[in-house]
Amino acid sequence: MAVEIRTLTGEELKTALADLAHLRISVFRDWPYLYDGSADYEAKYLQRYAQSDGAVIVGAYDGGKLVGAATGEPLRKELEAFRAPFEARGFSCGDIFYMAESVLDPAWRGQGIGHRFFDAREAHARQLGFGKAAFCAVVRPDDHPLRPQSYRPLDTFWRKRGYEKLDGLIVRFPWKDVGDTRETEKPMQVWFRSL
Template sequence: MRVEALTGPALSAALDDVGRLRIAVFRDWPYLYDGDLAYERLYLEHYRTSARAVLVGAFDGGSLVGAATGTPMEDHANDFATAFSQTGLALSDIFYCAESVLLPAYRGKGVGHRFFDSREAHARSLGRRYVAFCAVQRPDDHPARPDGYRPLDAFWRARGYAPLDGVVAKFRWKDLGDTVDSEKPLQFWMREL
């Protein structure tokens, strides 16, 4: 498996494949995302229009089997400015690591670490002081929570990330089995580079 950082035209060319991966991977717990490619194309436009965006792709031969994206946080100011408004942190100091999606057959082989290593290196090259991401919060008693589910908190903490108290974004999407979208809280985690 090859893991490679893509920018510019190479990043743009891979975005439909990233959309398909997001739809496939985020269907599972805890996101339960009922997505479609038309929405994905609109959402992923952030990465096409940001000159400083990065897409770290995991390839099996010529097939994209995993992807992790990131941009300067100010490229997402409309989405996250409210969540960070009381922190005293400048968005221009933060690099935002967005999705990390990897097909199940490729998990447990160190790709998640390579995704973070590459995005953190990209953030350093941009002179960023912090790297942050957010993760959906679901109640422990949610009826769709699988038995034996282990959140990724230990993995993130081992990489030096910690949750930011009170820094929560709100996003809407349609859960599997629902007819309308609903708001979900996403907790921010951050580390200093």
């Protein structure tokens, strides 16, 4: 299967937000995020990219259909929940490009698209003058009842990309899990590298 990778900024980025919302709801419903999303929440959450200088969506397209996407923006433009743990540890948010979500339809996995997402976001960050990048990944207990037996963490992939965990640097962000009636905060481990 052939996929086209496009780096979207400005008006192209804004046009892709609705498709990104649908993809996030679908992909993040699975382990480990277990996200019970809604179109209304997504519209509000993703709007920050439309208003952020430096924001990017790297889209994977099958024809005209968005089958995967990875986002990013300068950390100083991110929500406070993402910035605050960095600031508390003495990091300058103005120096770091934040690699936000990365979602890919399961039918397209295992074809190197994840690497292409990182390549494009890192190139975008360098073009903007950033020398550091970070992202965070949800932390779930190994004995969680919804953890699939076949689940393999992506730690090895991220380390091959040059990222390492920043020990003790945890972002806490709320969302509603599948089967829950309200949002609860989830811990998310920060990964970091110099570009």
